[in-house]
Each structure stands twice: as structure tokens, then as C-alpha cells.
Amino acid sequence: MMRTGLSALWSHWRRNPLQLFTLVAGLALATALWSGVQAVNAEARASYDAAAATLGDGQYDQLLPERGDLIAQKTFIALRRAGWLVGPVVEGRIGAPDNRVRLVGLDPLTTPSGLGPLGDAATTGLPDYLEQLPVYANAATAAKLEGLLNTPVVIDADIAPDTAITDISVAQRLLGMDVQLSRLIVAPVQPIGRPPLAEIAPDLIRRPAQGGGDVGRLTDSFHLNLTAFGLLSFAVGIFIVHGAIGLVFEQRRGMVRTLRALGMPLNRLIVLMAAELLALALLGGVVGVLLGYLIAASLLPDVAATIEGLYGAQVSGTLQLRPAWWLSGLAISVLGTGLAAAGALVGIARMPLLASAKPRAWATARGTARRLQAMGSLALLAVAGLLALAGEGLIMGFGLLGCLLIGAALLLPPVLDRVLAGAQRLATNVTAQWFWADTRQQLPGLSLALMALLLAMAANIGVSTMVSSFRLTFTGFLDQRLASELYVTTESAAQTAAFEAFVADPARETLPLLSVDTTLADLPAELYGARIGATYRENWVLLAQAPDVWTRVAEQQALIVNEQLARRAGLWVGDDLTIGTGLALPIAGIVGDYGNPIGQAIVAEPLFRDLYPEVEALSFGVRSETPQALRESLIEEFGLPAQNITDQAQIKAFSLSVFERTFTVTAALNVLTLAVAAFAIFMSLLTLATMRLPQLAPAWALGLTRRRLGQLELVRAVVLAALTALCALPLGLALAWVLLAVVNVEAFGWRLPMFLFPLDYLTLALFALVAAVIAATLPARRLARTPPSDLLKVFANER
Amino acid sequence: MNVKILITFLLLPVCAVAQGFAGLGTQAEGFAMPAPAPQFDFPADHGAHPDYRIEWWYLTANMTGPDGTPYGLQWTLFRSALAPETTEGWDSPQIWFGHAAVTTPEAHFATERYARGGIGQAGVQADPFTAWIDEWQLAGTGIDRLRLTASGPDFAYDVALEAQGPLVFHGDGGYSVKSAQGQASYYYSQPFFELAGTITLPTGKVDVTGTAWLDREWSSQPLAADQTGWDWFSLSFDTGNKLMGFRLRQSDGSYYTSGTWITPDGHTTALPDGSFDAEPLATTAVAGRDIPTRWRVQVPSRDVDTIVEAVNPQSWMDLSVPYWEGPVRMVGGASGVGYLEMTGYE
Amino acid sequence: MLLSVKALAKSYPGADGPVPVLRHVDLAMQAGETLALTGESGSGKSTILHLVGGLDTADSGEILLDGHDMTRLDDKGRAAMRRDAVGIVFQQFNLIPSLDVAANIAFQARLAGRYDPHATQDLAEALGLTAQMAKYPEQLSGGQQQRVAIARALAVRPRIILADEPTGNLDETTAEDVLDQMLALVAGTGAALMMVTHSRGLAARMERQVHLRQGTLE
Structure with missing residues (x-):
């Protein structure tokens, strides 16, 4: 009976191949757009998650040598024994010159967990790990490493392209860096009562975490776009499928009636039709996933370029067929079909045996x-x-x-x-x-x-x-925030003073980037000290402001907060905000601060220096009419390394x-x-x-x-x-x-x-x-x- | 005497063998095993024994603040060896773990550290005695006069310890049997420390005085496979007597017990299986499970029958291997203080 | 002479080559004349109607309707003839489902630019449709639908009305009523009526009957 029923149902498709095509094509398109976008999203996320995880960049503060690129291992031990919870990183390149792989060595016992595969090794399977000391890399990188290593290579698709991660002992040996380290990752939670860094390791500088920074948030927005698109595309596709299924079911009302009149139980008929739809959904899903793969593969280079722009050369331009992804593609196809067909099936189930079989389409x-x-x-x-x-x-x-x-x-x-x-x-x-x-x-x-x-x-x-x-x-926003022609990073307080003296010129504004992490209105926030001058007055666009806003800020009688802080704390222009130790100042302006997740308040530089005398500015914006000349003189006369100077136009x-x-x-x-x-x-x-x-x-x-x-x-x-x-x-x-x-x-x-x-x-x-x-x-x-x-x-x- | 951690560490290499990783099985064979009638060699034996698989330096203290508030602290340095050898550099098979905690009647702070041997980040040196991991340190000229420091994200302590009595040896002169099948460890203690120093809490610094108890234990296979958890007591009676007693819970519901009765002058009597008894009277919901925090402890041969209660029932060590450990006090039948550790409550 | 059909032939493509439907048909009608086309199923009687009405094209032969040779007209010319000179009443689906009765009746007349509201109103009254003017075809009975089709055909004041089994879907009593009304109204306008039917009774009510057998008139 099943067979007869199936062949009767199938005969409809044989006679209406166009409808069959519409249904499968609709499903395939819906699945393709959805899974294509998902693939792009997943690949991009995986790429920069891997990049961030491998580097420790983004997530964690880091300690870097002020000079050179090596840190003595004994400095690491000295820091640990002083209560600085830092994890060592050894980094270098191995392999043929045209086929280099970045090798990163970590210590799973001191690396913050979640930092790549080693971060979790401390809690799971440490003995296995220490016994084997494997190298982790994605499949493409593993192929490049063939024959270079005598340790096992574990394929891990989540590792950034052209990067291999391994134990610090292996990395030191392979890179010839005995008792040397490249940098240290600072754990986010530290014990109380540590001495300052300068007492233990004066030759190291601390680079703050970049995670949650402007670009990170930007990519989130980017992915939100893509996801919204994927969802809407899927909705569009499901409308097509719904239409096709509705039509088919309408046209088959007569057949359903006849089949039932001839003795086919309704339940079995419904099951048959559901099975038929499931088969079609899977067919559409498979085609859709393949199409989605094509879409993703053709879009990915652009997305990869985007992400590469944001994160440097850390992005894979090739697509991996992740099982989770194609399974979800099939699932969404089946789910969508179910969604689209539910009404039609219910209609069939409720249809009286002797109802009119006339199509109502x-x-x-x-x-x-x-x-x-x-x-x-x-x-x-x-x-x-x-x-x-x-x-x-x-x-x-x-x-x-x-x-x-x-x-x-x-x-x-x-x-x-x-x-x-x-x-x-x-x-x-x-x-x-x-x-x-x-x-x-x-x-x-x-x-x-x-x-x-x-x-x-x-x-x-x-x-x-x-x-x-x-x-x-x-x-x-970039015009406002990147108003300075040059951005200069100094490496120590002494250098800062020398630098300020060197560039001092009444016609030239030098804008130190002074900031401290603090809590404002019970929210984690950053407090900035601004050297208020023409740059702030002319370039900064405020969302809301009181009269004479910059003058009042300069006179230390008011402050400016960013929109995030204002919205989260429920404050607006005219409200008071308490900073530092009980000093309350009225908010004179709200600044739009796009791409930044954290609240900010801006006060005048002298006030900031009173509140936080220990904070030194190590970054400066410099206004100059002749940025190239200034840059050259900073390098040649002042002796600043070229990489410490960034050209605003480039950024x-x-x-x-x-x-x-x-x-x-x-x-x-x-x-x-x-x-x-x-x-x-x-x-x-x-x-x-x-x-x-x-x-x-x-x-x-x-x-x-x-x-x-x-x-x-x-x-x-x-x-x-x-x-x-x-x-x-x-x-x-x-x-x-x-x-x-x-x-x-x-x-x-x-x-x-x-x-x-x-x-x-x-x-x-x-x-x-x-x-x-x-x-x-x-x-x-x-x-x-x-x-x-x-x-x-x-x-x-x-x- | 941290059994859960012990089990975890010891089982890991076993799992590795079961998974067929070459070499580990034979290396496990290569570890030294405790033998009866030990001859200790001090101060060398205060140091590490890398040819044994597991070892610890374990200090607990009952303290009071200026206002009489009871406090507890714990400091433990564990050594776990993947192979019975020690080498310089990152390749050393010796792994170190540190746990530190402070307990107040209202709060419990705990934190942990990991380190690899061979690079100087952690270790134990016998003479002059120094046991350290990162900035945590238990050190002094000898084992009798020590200074202990440790810190975590929200607490720290810095206390001086001075022994008022001799070392005591558990079991048969320091050979402590842990199961009916004969698993054993070397086990001795210094239970007579007087303590003075400061603890730092989020609310500020507190000057404290009190008593402390140091356990030293090492072994290669101290537990039987069917032992699922452990209730361990170190009690100091106001009479000056001290009691170490533990109950090893077995998967069939029975127990293996052992203990040591210590007189004020350091004279010890081993309490064989069954002559020490601890019975849970009440439990507290801790970290999603029920943990006994009120006990009846009995040593019939010494006329001991006392009710022991946690100072802070929420003394949960929420670390990578979680367990309960905190100060206790006697609230009936006798008076005194002590420490309780409970593991294996899932 | 209103209509003159000469040597008309038509075949349809079939599985084994063309199937001749009309082999050789000669036929003539005077203005105002009524004619019944009878014959077996497949004898080609509807085809004659379609060719005369410019709904289909002949293979050969000549159809002179009101002076226009239908066989020489292109699509556009035939459409103009259908619009201006012919009224049609078919067995089913005569009406435009999206328009109401009033609009259906007026449709062809307005296409032909010959719409007369009063005449239309009179027609509707004569056919008993005044209560149905705002309804849509699907809301009407079969008899009412055919009456609307008749009203529409007459409203354009055609030279000839082509009716193909106009009462084929109706019960006997209704069929009689509809036919009576149609004949009466056609007589009043002076249009010729060519009706295809397989019913001898209906055919007998026409002034002349021709019988078709295997594509030729007997």
C-alpha cells in the first residue's frame, strides 16, 4: 500500500516537473544563501579567533622587551616569583624561505586557559600532552611541516593559517632559543600586592590588551550585517518553498481524496507526504549546501581581505567544509520545509473526505x-x-x-x-x-x-x-579621532620627556594619549586626560553639549563622556559624574564613540595628572603641517625607531x-x-x-x-x-x-x-x-x- | 592529605597507559614504593623525592583575629611526577601545583598555581628549607621555624610559624597504610606550630595568632582503585591532645579508617582500621551538592566522642580539582579546633 | 450575404501527423438568419464556429464575414473582428472572473467603443440580471452565468452571434428558459445566430439546420 501510495504521489511530480524544480530550487537557494553566509561568518570568526587565540593579542596584556626581541627566561621566573602571573611565549619561523610557518611555543601550565589548544591542556590530559609534546596546526600548515619535525602533528582546524602551536620546550629547541622567550602574556587576574613591573623587569614594557577595541567591534557589526542578510535570505527562500508546497498540496487534493476513498488511511498518507517532503528537503539541502559553498568560496576572498585589513595577515582565504556547517545547512532546509509545509499538511489532515477537490490556488x-x-x-x-x-x-x-x-x-x-x-x-x-x-x-x-x-x-x-x-x-569619526598627522609611541618615561621637549613648538600641538582603566558610575570605564587645544575644539563632533564645553573642560570644571557611558549610566549633559577619589564634575558634552565597547570620560590633562600622577603617556598624536619632515627628524635626529611612528593617512x-x-x-x-x-x-x-x-x-x-x-x-x-x-x-x-x-x-x-x-x-x-x-x-x-x-x-x- | 587530587593525578598516567601511550607503563613501574619501617634522613627528607610519583607539603592553620573571630588558612604544594627522574629545563617530568585558601566565618577565598619543574618556578629545597611556587613560599632555616607567604586575587597572608613540639610519625613509624590491600605512603607531621602574622582580606589586613599543622607525605600508589573519597580530620583538643583521623570511603559503601592519637608531648599511638570513627550528622548544600558539615567523631579507646562543626560550611575549593577544606571547631563532648578536608562528593 | 464560407479546411496536429477536422466546408448565412450546426462529437462543428469567429485560423478556404476575409486577417485584424462584429456564447468559462456582472456585460461593448448604458440596462432587465449586477461570476449559478454571456454578446450589437452549446452545462428547464430569452433578444437585434449543438430539440428551433459528418456538411 505504501508503494502504491508513493507512486501515486510521485506521479504528480512526474507530470509537473516545473513544480518539483521550483520546490527543490527554492529550498536550495534558501539553504545556499543561509549556509553561504554562515560559512563566511564561521570561517572569518574562526580565522580571527584563531589569530587572537594564538597571539594572545587582543585578549591579554603582554610584556615585550623594550629593546631587541628576546626576553631571558630568568626574567620570566623572576616575574613569577614576584607574583606576576605571566605566561611565556616563544615565537619564530621555520620551514623553507618561501613556505614559512610561524611557530608559537606556549607553556600550558601558565598560559591563560582558552588560549589555543594548549590553554586547555593544563586541565585535560596533561600527562598525554607532556608525553607527546605535539604540534598543533591546521591541515594546510601541517602539510608544510611535513618532514620538518620529529614530534606528532595534531590537526586542529581552529588554528590560524600558517601557524603552528606547540609546547615551549619544543619551540625553543626548533627555533634554537634555549632559555630565551619572545614575550609574556599577562593573565587577566593577578594576585594582590605585586611590586610594580619596573622593579622586577625594568627592561620590559607592557602592551595593553587590544581585545574589544574599535576594530573588534567593527567586525562584530560586519558579522551582524551578514547574519541579518543570511536570515532574510532564508526567509525569502522559505516563502518560495511555502508557495510551491502550498500549490502542490492544493493540486493534489483530488488525488488525496481519491486515495482515501480507495482505502488509504489518512495517517499513512500524511506520513507518506511528510516522508516525501523530507526527501525533497534533503535533496534541496544538499544542493543548497553545495551552492552555499560556492557562494562562500567566492565571497570569502573579499571577507578575508576585510578581516585581513582588520587583523593583519591572519586570515585563511580558503574555505573548509566544517561538518557543523553543512549539517546545519541540511537541518535548516528540513526545518524550513517543515515550517513551509506544516500548514499544508494540517490542511490535508483536516480535509473532509468528501470535500471539493477543486484547486483553490x-x-x-x-x-x-x-x-x-x-x-x-x-x-x-x-x-x-x-x-x-x-x-x-x-x-x-x-x-x-x-x-x-x-x-x-x-x-x-x-x-x-x-x-x-x-x-x-x-x-x-x-x-x-x-x-x-x-x-x-x-x-x-x-x-x-x-x-x-x-x-x-x-x-x-x-x-x-x-x-x-x-x-x-x-x-x-576617523577624521575626528585621527586628526593628528603623526602618531608616535615612546618606550619609557624618560624618552617621553625627551620627546615632548624635542617636538615642543608653539605652532604645533602634541596630544598625549593619557588613560587609565577605572570604574565610573559603577561601570568599567577608561578615564582620559586630554590636552585641550585647537584639535579637540575643531575636530570633535559632540552629540550633545553645554555652552563653552571645551573651555569648561580645560578649566577643570567639567568633563566629557562618550555615548556608551552616558547611555549605560543613564547620564546626560548637566549630570554629575564622580571620577577618581570623590571628585564630581558636571558632564558638559557627549561624544559619539563608534566601535568602542567601553565607557570613557575625558578630563583636562592637568586634572588627570593630579589624579593619576603615576600614569605616563607613551603614545602621542602630533599635529604637523609637514608630517614627512617631522617624521624624518624624529627618526634621524631624535633616534626614534621608525615603527614607533604611524602616519595618520595610512591608518x-x-x-x-x-x-x-x-x-x-x-x-x-x-x-x-x-x-x-x-x-x-x-x-x-x-x-x-x-x-x-x-x-x-x-x-x-x-x-x-x-x-x-x-x-x-x-x-x-x-x-x-x-x-x-x-x-x-x-x-x-x-x-x-x-x-x-x-x-x-x-x-x-x-x-x-x-x-x-x-x-x-x-x-x-x-x-x-x-x-x-x-x-x-x-x-x-x-x-x-x-x-x-x-x-x-x-x-x-x-x- | 588531598585524596581527590591524588586520585586525579595518579589516575592520569594510568589512563594514558590504558590509551596505549608507549613507555608510561614501564615508567610507572620505575617509581619507588614506600616500604615498612622507614629510616628517615632529615633534613634531606623534608625536600622532594622525585623518584616517588606524588608528594606534598600541606599546611593548615586555625587562627583568631584581635576580636576573637576564627580564621583558617591552607597552603599546599603538590608535586606530581610523570617519570621517576628530574632534569633541568622545560622537559622535566616533575609538575608542581599550589593551592592556597583563607576561610572566615562568612567567606572563603581559594586560588591555585601550576608550574613545571626544572626551570626554577617551583620546587623544594631541604636545607635551608624552602618550598615555593611563584611568589608563594614556605621557608626558614629549618623545618621548625618557618615563614609562609601566599597571595591570590582577593586575599594574601604572611605568617610566622614556630614549632612547639617534635615531628610525629603516622602509622608504623611514618609508614601509613591506606587500604586493606596494603597501599601505603610515607607520612609524618609537625602539628605543634604556633602561628602569628597577618592575613589580607578585601576588607583589609587582620593580625592573627593561632596554631598550624604541617603534613608531609609521599608515595607512588597510596590508594586502592575502589576508594572514592576521603574525610580527613586534624583536631587539636584544648587539653593539648591532637588527633589525626581519616575515613576512606569505598565504592561498596564501607570505609577504611586510620588515625593517630598525639599527646601534648608528641607521643603517638596509631589508631588501626575501625578504631577511629566519623559519622556525618548534617549536610549543607555547597556548589550544587550536599556536603556533611557537622560530624560526630569518636575514638572509643581515648574516650573521645565530640561533635565537630565547620566554621564556614561554604569552604569550597572551587579550583580545577574541586574539594571542601576548611577550619572546624568542636561544639560538644570536647572543646578544640581543627581542619577538615572532604573529597569525592559529586 | 453576411457570411460566406468556401472550401474551408482545417486539421490539428496529432500523434501520427495532422488530423483533418474540416475537409471541405461551404456555408452561407444571411443577416438575421438563425442556423444550427449539428454533428457527432469531433465532427468539427465547434471548429467552424471558431474559424468564423476569428478565434482560430484555417488551413485553406475562405471566410467572408461582413465583407472581411477572415482568412486573410492577421492576429490584430481578427481580434478587431471578434471585438466589433461577433458575439460569443460558449459552453463554459465565458466570463472574466475578475470583473463583476455589470463590467462583464459592458466589457466587449466598451472594447468595441459601442457601449450604451441604457441598452445594457435594458438587456440586463430582459435577462433578469438586475439584482446580480454587482456580483462576481463565481457567485452566479450556471444559468445566470450564461445569461450574462448572452447579455454581453448582445450589448456589442454584433452582426453575428456564435453560440457553442450555450446550454450544454445547464439542466433542461433552465436550458429552455435561457434559449427562449436568447432567441427572443437575437430576433430583436437583427443579428444572425450560428449555434453549435448536439441536441435535435434545440436545433429544431433554428430556422435552418446543417449536419456535419467527418468534416463535411451533409
Whole structure:
């Protein structure tokens, strides 16, 4: 019986290969976009997690030699015996000159846990580890190490490219660095009562942790973009699948009735159909994962370049097929199919045995169903509104996004219906009237594809608005923060004094970077001492400010806080903030501080030096009209190493190039999602074409040419796409607002100002129209060439 | 006498053998084994014995502040050997672990350190006596006069110790049997330290005085495989008598007990299996498990029948190998103070 | 002469080459005349109707309708003829589902630029459709749908009305009513009526009957 049932079900697909293709292709596209984006995300994250973990950069403070690149092992022991919890790192390159591998040696017993595979070795399997002393590397690196080592190589995909990690003893031996170390990692938690570093190891300097810095947060934003895109793309794909499944189930109502009438139990039928869908979902999933792999592989070089820009040469440009990733791709395909098919299966389960088997796919959905849909969508939008007003937390932010998008998508068909009804009333020409009425009649069949288009366009508008706003804001922020032409790092207090004397010039501003980690308003924060001059007064853009803000700060009567601190502590201009030991100053300004997770307060330099006399500035911004000349004299006359001087233009150009990369990726995804939506329209039109003959045949018989009907089909697609585009604009802007003003605030603590890009939106709308025209061309041409005999078949079964 | 840690450290190489890693099995064979009727050689035996697999220097102290508040401190240096040898450099098979804790009636602070032997980060030198890991140190001219320092993220201590009595030897002259199958260790103590110094807490420094108890123990295989946990008591009665007693819990629900009765002048009597008894009376929810924090301790041969209660029931050592260890006081049947360690409560 | 069909031939592609449906048909109709086309299933009677109405193209032969040779017209010309000169009533799916009854009735007349609201109103009244004007086709009974189709065909004031089994989907009583109304109204407009039917009873009500057998008139 199973076999008979299956062959009956399967016969439908044999007779409707287009539907089968639509279903599988829809699933494959949804899975592909989702898993492609996930792969890119996962690969990028893995890359810089590995990089950060390997280096200890980012996460931890480090001790580096002030001169040279070696630290005596006895200095490490002296620091440990003085209560400094530091972990040794040995680092060097091995292998052939053109194929070098960075070898990093760590001590698992003193390395902070979580720092690569060795960080965990102390608590798990230490004896095995010490017995074997393996080298950890990813597969590509392991291949390069072939024959170089006599220790076992353990493949670990999480290790940064071209990097091998091993025990410190192995690394010292391989690198010929007996009793020598490269640097020390400072554990984040230290015992109380340690002597200062200068007493134990005066020749070491401490480099603060860079984790959570500007760029780190930036990449988080970048990934948030990608993830949002992935989700929306998936939603678009699921709309297609839902449409295809709904159609198939409608068309098979007759078959279901017959099968049941012939004695097939309903339960078994449902199981059969579910199994059939599962098989299709897996098929679509496999194809989708393969496509996703292609998408990811083609996008990854750009993403890798982006990340490389942010993190230096630590990124793998090649994609690994991680099982977790392709399994999740299959899972999401099955899950999506289940989601899309649940309603249809329930419908079949509830269908009375003797119900009409007439397909309803293009039946006019006037009345209850449409009202219910409108009410549901309004309810969702109301929830979205409530969440926007009252909700808190990142989950709420995504909940808001979900409610907004689904609510808006559901509202689209009723809105379009009203608009078309209005157009029909206004039309005077009979062809136009018929056109509008017929378009309206088409809505139920096209609404899923249109919803997909709506979501795709809204996602494009939303995400590109976010990215562009981000770029504008950040460019401005860079101008403000990187106002100095040169950035100079000194290495000791003595050098600092000499440097300040050397560059002293009334016409030149030297801006020390004085900061201390502290607690402000019960939140971890940084306090900065600023040498207030023209640079601050002219370049800094404040989000809110009191009169004479810089003068009052300079006179030590006020301070400035960043937006993060202001928002988290619930403070604003005019409120008092206590710094240091009980000194309360009013807030005179709020500064936008994009990409920084931590709160900051800025006071005048003299006040800072009073409060923290022990803090020395080791970094300076120097304003200069002739930065190149100054740089040369600093190197040659003052004797500062060249790597201690950074050219501001370089940093800025570099940061901006990172954004360009981000744009490349975003633009590529834009095109892909729109293509998916266009595909949805194409498939819907193609499916509808055969079912629409009874609607079109009378109009043709009464005197409209097939050519004219074909033209009108094309116009119809354009009109619907244009109307959808109109609806997508406010939705996309709302989406951008949620991303910028809600999700971003919840995720990172700062709100990005939103900029509008009307030209971009217009381009996008044109693009959508072109996509609609392309999607409608083939069905329209087919209609224009339908043989009259096919049209005539509508009127009678007999010739 | 930190059994859980001991089990963990000892089982690791066994697992390695089970997983078939070459060499470890034969190396395990190569470790020296404790033998009855030991002849100790001091001060050399205060130092490390790298040819034994496991060893520790374990100090606990009951203290009071100026206002009579009871405090406890613990300091332990463990040595675990992967092979019965010692070499210079990172390759040394000797691994060192340190645990330090301070207990107040309201709070318990604990922290740990790791180090590899052979590079000078940790070790023990017999004469002049110095046991150290990082900046933690137990050192003095001899084992009778010591200074102990340690610090963690939220506490520190710096105390001087002066012995008021002789070393005492457990079991058969320092040969302490740990199971009916004959697993054993070398085990002696200095239970007569008087202590004075300061402890630093988040609330500030506190001057303290009190008594301390140092355990020295080393072995290569002191436990049987079916022993799952351990309740260990070191008690100092106000009469001047002292009692060391432990109960090794076996997986079948039975116990193996052992102990030493110590008179004020340092005279010892071994308490064979069954002649020391400790019975839990009440438990406290600690770190998601129930831990007995009120005990009835009995030594019938000495007319001892006392109720022992934790000073701070939450004395949980939340370290990579977690266990309970903290000061106790007698609240019935006798008076005095002591230390309790409990392991293997999952 | 309103309609003159000469040597009309038409075949449809089949599995084993073209299947001839009409072999050689000659036929003529005067203005205002009513004619019944009868024949077996597949005899080609609907095809004659389609070719005359410009709905399909002949393989050979000549169809002169109101002075226009339908076989020489292109798609656009045939559409214009359908719009201006022909009214059609088919067995099913006559109506445009997206338009209400009023719009359906007016549709062809407005396409032809010949819309007269009063005449349309009169037609609707005559056919008993006034209460249904705001309804959509799917809300009507079969008989009502056919009445709407008849009203639409008449509203354009065509030269000829082509009806293909117009009552084929209706029960006997309704069929009689619909036919009566149609004949009465057609008579009033002066249009010719060519009706395909397999019912001898219906055919008998036409002024002339021709019988088709294997693609030729008997």
C-alpha cells in the first residue's frame, strides 16, 4: 500500500516537473544563501579567533622587551616569583624561505586557559600532552611541516593559517632559543600586592590588551550585517518553498481524496507526504549546501581581505567544509520545509473526505482569510511597536525585527489589494479596468513571491542603509579621532620627556594619549586626560553639549563622556559624574564613540595628572603641517625607531579600504537576494500561466490580441514590483532604524545616526523592476504565443 | 592529605597507559614504593623525592583575629611526577601545583598555581628549607621555624610559624597504610606550630595568632582503585591532645579508617582500621551538592566522642580539582579546633 | 450575404501527423438568419464556429464575414473582428472572473467603443440580471452565468452571434428558459445566430439546420 501510495504521489511530480524544480530550487537557494553566509561568518570568526587565540593579542596584556626581541627566561621566573602571573611565549619561523610557518611555543601550565589548544591542556590530559609534546596546526600548515619535525602533528582546524602551536620546550629547541622567550602574556587576574613591573623587569614594557577595541567591534557589526542578510535570505527562500508546497498540496487534493476513498488511511498518507517532503528537503539541502559553498568560496576572498585589513595577515582565504556547517545547512532546509509545509499538511489532515477537490490556488481569497491575514499582520506590527517602545535586550531587538518583517510581509497582499481596487475604480478605459481587476485577481497566486521580493528589497535597503550610515559615521569619526598627522609611541618615561621637549613648538600641538582603566558610575570605564587645544575644539563632533564645553573642560570644571557611558549610566549633559577619589564634575558634552565597547570620560590633562600622577603617556598624536619632515627628524635626529611612528593617512586609508571590502560583500549579497526574489516571481508567473488560461481566454475571445495580453502580463509584473518596491522603502527604512537604533545599541552600546541614500534606493527599485521584467518575460512570451486552440479548449471539451 | 587530587593525578598516567601511550607503563613501574619501617634522613627528607610519583607539603592553620573571630588558612604544594627522574629545563617530568585558601566565618577565598619543574618556578629545597611556587613560599632555616607567604586575587597572608613540639610519625613509624590491600605512603607531621602574622582580606589586613599543622607525605600508589573519597580530620583538643583521623570511603559503601592519637608531648599511638570513627550528622548544600558539615567523631579507646562543626560550611575549593577544606571547631563532648578536608562528593 | 464560407479546411496536429477536422466546408448565412450546426462529437462543428469567429485560423478556404476575409486577417485584424462584429456564447468559462456582472456585460461593448448604458440596462432587465449586477461570476449559478454571456454578446450589437452549446452545462428547464430569452433578444437585434449543438430539440428551433459528418456538411 505504501508503494502504491508513493507512486501515486510521485506521479504528480512526474507530470509537473516545473513544480518539483521550483520546490527543490527554492529550498536550495534558501539553504545556499543561509549556509553561504554562515560559512563566511564561521570561517572569518574562526580565522580571527584563531589569530587572537594564538597571539594572545587582543585578549591579554603582554610584556615585550623594550629593546631587541628576546626576553631571558630568568626574567620570566623572576616575574613569577614576584607574583606576576605571566605566561611565556616563544615565537619564530621555520620551514623553507618561501613556505614559512610561524611557530608559537606556549607553556600550558601558565598560559591563560582558552588560549589555543594548549590553554586547555593544563586541565585535560596533561600527562598525554607532556608525553607527546605535539604540534598543533591546521591541515594546510601541517602539510608544510611535513618532514620538518620529529614530534606528532595534531590537526586542529581552529588554528590560524600558517601557524603552528606547540609546547615551549619544543619551540625553543626548533627555533634554537634555549632559555630565551619572545614575550609574556599577562593573565587577566593577578594576585594582590605585586611590586610594580619596573622593579622586577625594568627592561620590559607592557602592551595593553587590544581585545574589544574599535576594530573588534567593527567586525562584530560586519558579522551582524551578514547574519541579518543570511536570515532574510532564508526567509525569502522559505516563502518560495511555502508557495510551491502550498500549490502542490492544493493540486493534489483530488488525488488525496481519491486515495482515501480507495482505502488509504489518512495517517499513512500524511506520513507518506511528510516522508516525501523530507526527501525533497534533503535533496534541496544538499544542493543548497553545495551552492552555499560556492557562494562562500567566492565571497570569502573579499571577507578575508576585510578581516585581513582588520587583523593583519591572519586570515585563511580558503574555505573548509566544517561538518557543523553543512549539517546545519541540511537541518535548516528540513526545518524550513517543515515550517513551509506544516500548514499544508494540517490542511490535508483536516480535509473532509468528501470535500471539493477543486484547486483553490487562484480562487479569489476575498473575505475571511484575507481579513484574518490583515489582522494577524497588524497584531504583529503592534507587537513590533511595543517592543520598540518598551523592550530591552538583543533578543528583543531580533524579536522586533522578526515581528516587523513578518507583519509587513503579511500586510503586503491586503495593501496591494486595496491599492489595485482603487486603481480599478479610477480607471476609465475598459482594458485598464480589466487589467487592474485581473491583476488583483492574480494577487493570491503571486503574493508569496511578492512578499519575498518585499523582504529582499527591504533587507537590501535596511542593510545597505546601515552599512552606508556606518561608513559615513565612521569616516567622520576617523577624521575626528585621527586628526593628528603623526602618531608616535615612546618606550619609557624618560624618552617621553625627551620627546615632548624635542617636538615642543608653539605652532604645533602634541596630544598625549593619557588613560587609565577605572570604574565610573559603577561601570568599567577608561578615564582620559586630554590636552585641550585647537584639535579637540575643531575636530570633535559632540552629540550633545553645554555652552563653552571645551573651555569648561580645560578649566577643570567639567568633563566629557562618550555615548556608551552616558547611555549605560543613564547620564546626560548637566549630570554629575564622580571620577577618581570623590571628585564630581558636571558632564558638559557627549561624544559619539563608534566601535568602542567601553565607557570613557575625558578630563583636562592637568586634572588627570593630579589624579593619576603615576600614569605616563607613551603614545602621542602630533599635529604637523609637514608630517614627512617631522617624521624624518624624529627618526634621524631624535633616534626614534621608525615603527614607533604611524602616519595618520595610512591608518585612515586602511580603515576605509576595510569598508570598501565590506561593501563588496554586501553588494554581492544584495544581488543574490534580489535574484532569489526574481526567481520566486518567475516561478510563480510560470506556474500561474497555465492556470490562468480560463481567466485570459474570455478577454482574448472578446477581442484582445494575444500579443496585447502578453504585453499586459509584462506591465502587470512591473506594476506589482513597483508597488512592492514602494512598500519596501518604508519597511527597509524601518529595518535600518531597528538595526541602527535598537539592535546596535543593544549589541554594542552606541547608536548610529541614520543617513538616507535616495539615489541608492532608486537604483535598487530600478533593479527590482528589471528583475521583475526579466522574471515576467518568459511567461509573457509564452502567453503571447499560446496557440488559439489551447485558449479555445477553455470553452469546451470538444472541438 | 588531598585524596581527590591524588586520585586525579595518579589516575592520569594510568589512563594514558590504558590509551596505549608507549613507555608510561614501564615508567610507572620505575617509581619507588614506600616500604615498612622507614629510616628517615632529615633534613634531606623534608625536600622532594622525585623518584616517588606524588608528594606534598600541606599546611593548615586555625587562627583568631584581635576580636576573637576564627580564621583558617591552607597552603599546599603538590608535586606530581610523570617519570621517576628530574632534569633541568622545560622537559622535566616533575609538575608542581599550589593551592592556597583563607576561610572566615562568612567567606572563603581559594586560588591555585601550576608550574613545571626544572626551570626554577617551583620546587623544594631541604636545607635551608624552602618550598615555593611563584611568589608563594614556605621557608626558614629549618623545618621548625618557618615563614609562609601566599597571595591570590582577593586575599594574601604572611605568617610566622614556630614549632612547639617534635615531628610525629603516622602509622608504623611514618609508614601509613591506606587500604586493606596494603597501599601505603610515607607520612609524618609537625602539628605543634604556633602561628602569628597577618592575613589580607578585601576588607583589609587582620593580625592573627593561632596554631598550624604541617603534613608531609609521599608515595607512588597510596590508594586502592575502589576508594572514592576521603574525610580527613586534624583536631587539636584544648587539653593539648591532637588527633589525626581519616575515613576512606569505598565504592561498596564501607570505609577504611586510620588515625593517630598525639599527646601534648608528641607521643603517638596509631589508631588501626575501625578504631577511629566519623559519622556525618548534617549536610549543607555547597556548589550544587550536599556536603556533611557537622560530624560526630569518636575514638572509643581515648574516650573521645565530640561533635565537630565547620566554621564556614561554604569552604569550597572551587579550583580545577574541586574539594571542601576548611577550619572546624568542636561544639560538644570536647572543646578544640581543627581542619577538615572532604573529597569525592559529586 | 453576411457570411460566406468556401472550401474551408482545417486539421490539428496529432500523434501520427495532422488530423483533418474540416475537409471541405461551404456555408452561407444571411443577416438575421438563425442556423444550427449539428454533428457527432469531433465532427468539427465547434471548429467552424471558431474559424468564423476569428478565434482560430484555417488551413485553406475562405471566410467572408461582413465583407472581411477572415482568412486573410492577421492576429490584430481578427481580434478587431471578434471585438466589433461577433458575439460569443460558449459552453463554459465565458466570463472574466475578475470583473463583476455589470463590467462583464459592458466589457466587449466598451472594447468595441459601442457601449450604451441604457441598452445594457435594458438587456440586463430582459435577462433578469438586475439584482446580480454587482456580483462576481463565481457567485452566479450556471444559468445566470450564461445569461450574462448572452447579455454581453448582445450589448456589442454584433452582426453575428456564435453560440457553442450555450446550454450544454445547464439542466433542461433552465436550458429552455435561457434559449427562449436568447432567441427572443437575437430576433430583436437583427443579428444572425450560428449555434453549435448536439441536441435535435434545440436545433429544431433554428430556422435552418446543417449536419456535419467527418468534416463535411451533409
